[in-house]
Each structure stands twice: as C-alpha cells, then as structure tokens.
Amino acid sequence: MTQEADKDVIAEDEELEEFPPVEENIDPLKAKPLIDWSKKLTEVETLYGLKKTIPSLPIATLLDYRFHNMRGDSNCATFPKVYELNFNNMYWQQQETSNGTFFLLNAYLDVRERNRNGPTVRIMSTMDRIEPQVKAHCQLWFDRIKEPIISEVFEYKYMWFHRWGNYRNGIPQPYILSCKIPETHWKKQLLSVSIVEDPCTKPTNMLKVHYNVPEEGKPKEKFGICVKGLTFPDVDLSLRIIEWIELLKVLGAHKIFFYEFKVHPNITKVLNHYVETGFIDVTPTTLSGFLPNEPDLNNLYLKSVGSTQFMNELVLYNDCFYKNMYRYEYISVLDIDEVMMPKQHDNWEQMMKQAVLDSIQLTNASAAVYDFRNNILTI
Incomplete structure (x- = not known):
C-alpha cells in the first residue's frame, strides 16, 4: 500500500472517531425503543x-x-x-x-x-x-x-x-x-x-x-415574484436557485411565490430553508383532469407537450396574481433563469420610480403593466 493510500485510510479512521462510541453490553430488556409517542390527532x-x-x-x-x-x-x-x-x-x-x-x-x-x-x-x-x-x-x-x-x-x-x-x-x-x-x-x-x-x-x-390583505396599519410591500410550477425531479439546480434567490433579494424582492410539481431532494432542502426564513412561499400543485401527475411521467409529459405546460402556467400565474394583488405594489413573473436587471439603477425600487415618471410624461398616466426587453446570454 502506498504512503498516499495510508493517509487516506488514516483520514477515514479519524472521521469515524468523531461519532460517539457504541455502548456495549446493553440490556435489551431495558433499552428504550425509538418510537414516536406523539399524541394521536383527532x-x-x-x-x-x-x-x-x-x-x-x-x-x-x-x-x-x-x-x-x-x-x-x-x-x-x-x-x-x-x-x-x-x-x-x-x-x-x-x-x-x-x-x-x-x-x-x-x-x-x-x-x-x-x-x-x-x-x-x-x-x-x-x-x-x-x-x-x-x-x-x-x-x-x-x-x-x-x-x-x-x-x-x-x-x-x-x-x-x-x-x-x-x-x-x-x-x-x-x-x-x-x-x-x-x-x-x-x-x-x-x-x-x-x-x-x-x-x-x-x-x-x-x-x-x-381575501389576502395586509395586516391592519401595514402598507403594501413593493415587489412580489411569481414562479411557475417547478418540475426538476432528477436535476439538482439547488446552487443555481440559491444564487437566483439571493440576487432577487439584493434587487428588492420582498417575497417569492413558487409552485411545485416535483423537484430534486437538494432543491427541496433549499426551498425549505427559505420558507423557514419567510422569504419564499411554496405551493404544491398538480395538473388537472386526466393529465399525468406521477412525478417522472409528469416531467416527461410537460417537456414533450409545451403548449400544455404553458396553459397550466397561466392558471398558476393568475392564481398568484389574485392571491397577492392587495399585498404588493408590483408583481413580477420570472423563471429561475430570468432576472430584471436595472441598467441605470442599483435596485428595482429606483428603477420603477424612474419608469413611472417616464410613463406619466409620455401618457399623463402610470402604466398598468411594464414590459422588459429579453436578452439571452449564452455562456
């Protein structure tokens, strides 16, 4: 065995020693079984x-x-x-x-x-x-x-x-x-x-x-984000989603609303973390009617029949709009590979103040919808 291999074995042994030693000579009659004794729900x-x-x-x-x-x-x-x-x-x-x-x-x-x-x-x-x-x-x-x-x-x-x-x-x-x-x-x-x-x-x-209104005395938040149903059962995009969420946080998003079909376990861990912080909301969803909802079949189906996916997205987007229309001043629709990136401002709030002023100068009224030019970057 080479010296390098010996080091690997020693390192593995050292890692094993970090775990608490297993007690010997345990009386099985006195051992406590690991049973959940929680109260049964009515x-x-x-x-x-x-x-x-x-x-x-x-x-x-x-x-x-x-x-x-x-x-x-x-x-x-x-x-x-x-x-x-x-x-x-x-x-x-x-x-x-x-x-x-x-x-x-x-x-x-x-x-x-x-x-x-x-x-x-x-x-x-x-x-x-x-x-x-x-x-x-x-x-x-x-x-x-x-x-x-x-x-x-x-x-x-x-x-x-x-x-x-x-x-x-x-x-x-x-x-x-x-x-x-x-x-x-x-x-x-x-x-x-x-x-x-x-x-x-x-x-x-x-x-x-x-009828979701802000708590009494609280104004609307600025920016809510709606994300279509995630379907990544076998692709780990957890790091990419972390980067995307943190970037939106810096730009001024107050909360992100996800809909979820099925995602990789690591993505679930990421989403659960941000749910606990209160920065995102995750709503499980399915396709209606006879359409397939077994996770892997659902993923393949949505990939092969794009128009069906788009039809379902419209239901979820509108659900997100109506859910949050009283709580946010602006609601944006974004995919996890899309970002509204200001060119002349540091964040969305500065950007939208300028956009509203420009709109009033042009039409003497603020616009109901603001559309942003789409640029695709290939890396």
Missing part, C-alpha cells in the same frame, strides 16, 4: 392540518356544526360535508355538468376600485371544453345566512389563445370564472363558493374565498 385536528396542504378548502366552515344546522332545513342547496366534495388530482375540486367538467383550484374576492362589476368572486379553473356551453352558477355561502345566494357566472375569461395550440375539447382549458356579489350582500362576510349547473343542487365542490 379527526378535527387532522382536517385542520389540511389548511396548509389544500388551502382552497374552507375547513373552518365545513367543520362548523352550527353552520350545518342552520342549513339543515334549507330549501335550496343542502350544505355539503367535507367528505362529499369531489377532488381531482389532490388540489383541484371537480364539478360535472351536462356539457363538460369543471376543475376548480382557488377562489378570490375582487373588490378593486377599477372593477366595473363591483365586488366579484374570481375562480381559477380549467374545463375540458374549448367553449363552455353550460349555464353555471355560483352558490355564495355567507356567514350565518341560511341559504346560499345564487349568482350566475357572468364571465368565462379564457386565458389562452387558440393559435398557440391545444385548442380542442378533452384537454383542460384555462378559465377564470366570475360571479358578481349582490349589492345587498356587499358588507356581509363571504366564506366560500361552489360552482353548480342547477342553482339548488347539492354541490360537490366548495372553495374558500381568499
């Missing part, structure tokens, strides 16, 4: 745990027995139990109709001043039809009101352009469904919404209506 505690896993579920409402009792004698739309909801691929809820199937992801309350329709519920969804030929309704469930308020879906906002491909029935098409809240209920607490065809049928879906 059914209610288990369901409340789903608030993080499936944020669309109105858990508190579904488990409020007083709420159920109030609707026990309802003449319209019996209130469902949590086990009666129809789920699709974990994070989507499903509603069959006479002409197609809705897959529902999340619902948001839109009370923006420029919303010409007044307070509105926006529902992120897909449907396996290119043009919905069904008269759908929203059942709006308010706190301590016996029956749901019925509001017809007045808009099916298509989030796709037919020339981009996949414009055919059978493939989940991205839509935002919109229902107006009657003026008589503007000041009442809206808890959840269900999509049905017949206004008085018992729903098989119920989405929590999110």
Whole structure:
C-alpha cells in the first residue's frame, strides 16, 4: 500500500472517531425503543392540518356544526360535508355538468376600485371544453345566512389563445370564472363558493374565498415574484436557485411565490430553508383532469407537450396574481433563469420610480403593466 493510500485510510479512521462510541453490553430488556409517542390527532385536528396542504378548502366552515344546522332545513342547496366534495388530482375540486367538467383550484374576492362589476368572486379553473356551453352558477355561502345566494357566472375569461395550440375539447382549458356579489350582500362576510349547473343542487365542490390583505396599519410591500410550477425531479439546480434567490433579494424582492410539481431532494432542502426564513412561499400543485401527475411521467409529459405546460402556467400565474394583488405594489413573473436587471439603477425600487415618471410624461398616466426587453446570454 502506498504512503498516499495510508493517509487516506488514516483520514477515514479519524472521521469515524468523531461519532460517539457504541455502548456495549446493553440490556435489551431495558433499552428504550425509538418510537414516536406523539399524541394521536383527532379527526378535527387532522382536517385542520389540511389548511396548509389544500388551502382552497374552507375547513373552518365545513367543520362548523352550527353552520350545518342552520342549513339543515334549507330549501335550496343542502350544505355539503367535507367528505362529499369531489377532488381531482389532490388540489383541484371537480364539478360535472351536462356539457363538460369543471376543475376548480382557488377562489378570490375582487373588490378593486377599477372593477366595473363591483365586488366579484374570481375562480381559477380549467374545463375540458374549448367553449363552455353550460349555464353555471355560483352558490355564495355567507356567514350565518341560511341559504346560499345564487349568482350566475357572468364571465368565462379564457386565458389562452387558440393559435398557440391545444385548442380542442378533452384537454383542460384555462378559465377564470366570475360571479358578481349582490349589492345587498356587499358588507356581509363571504366564506366560500361552489360552482353548480342547477342553482339548488347539492354541490360537490366548495372553495374558500381568499381575501389576502395586509395586516391592519401595514402598507403594501413593493415587489412580489411569481414562479411557475417547478418540475426538476432528477436535476439538482439547488446552487443555481440559491444564487437566483439571493440576487432577487439584493434587487428588492420582498417575497417569492413558487409552485411545485416535483423537484430534486437538494432543491427541496433549499426551498425549505427559505420558507423557514419567510422569504419564499411554496405551493404544491398538480395538473388537472386526466393529465399525468406521477412525478417522472409528469416531467416527461410537460417537456414533450409545451403548449400544455404553458396553459397550466397561466392558471398558476393568475392564481398568484389574485392571491397577492392587495399585498404588493408590483408583481413580477420570472423563471429561475430570468432576472430584471436595472441598467441605470442599483435596485428595482429606483428603477420603477424612474419608469413611472417616464410613463406619466409620455401618457399623463402610470402604466398598468411594464414590459422588459429579453436578452439571452449564452455562456
């Protein structure tokens, strides 16, 4: 054995000595087994745990027995139990109709001043039809009101352009469904919404209506970042993601919102670290309908059918927009290989102050959207 090899053996032995020595002559009858003695969760505690896993579920409402009792004698739309909801691929809820199937992801309350329709519920969804030929309704469930308020879906906002491909029935098409809240209920607490065809049928879906506003007394943050569903099950991009996150932090990002299909274990460790610091948020996601969601098959499918990936991205991007529209002054869409890099300023805040001034000089108004030139660097 060479001297160099001897050094390697010694080094390995020294590393082994760092571990605590194994106790000998242990009485197996007195040894304590490594068993988790945590308290067993009750059914209610288990369901409340789903608030993080499936944020669309109105858990508190579904488990409020007083709420159920109030609707026990309802003449319209019996209130469902949590086990009666129809789920699709974990994070989507499903509603069959006479002409197609809705897959529902999340619902948001839109009370923006420029919303010409007044307070509105926006529902992120897909449907396996290119043009919905069904008269759908929203059942709006308010706190301590016996029956749901019925509001017809007045808009099916298509989030796709037919020339981009996949414009055919059978493939989940991205839509935002919109229902107006009657003026008589503007000041009442809206808890959840269900999509049905017949206004008085018992729903098989119920989405929590999110209204994410800053804590009282706190202003909007400046910059929130939305990132499409990550799908890197077998590629370790952890170092690249760290560099990207830290660069965005320097430029002025307040928080990054990721959606995740499946990623390499090292990427998961990185994401978990930044979640603990509060700088990022990670939302697990799947494809709706019959599309493949087994991690490796999902990754191959999205790579081979680019238009399907883009259609799904539009649902997630809009979900991110509506989730954060009250909390951030600017929301940007970026991939993990993209950065808005100021050429004349040190950070985004300085850059956007100048952009707003330039916009007002040109049009006498600030713009609703700012577009940045894309430059591809090959290294």
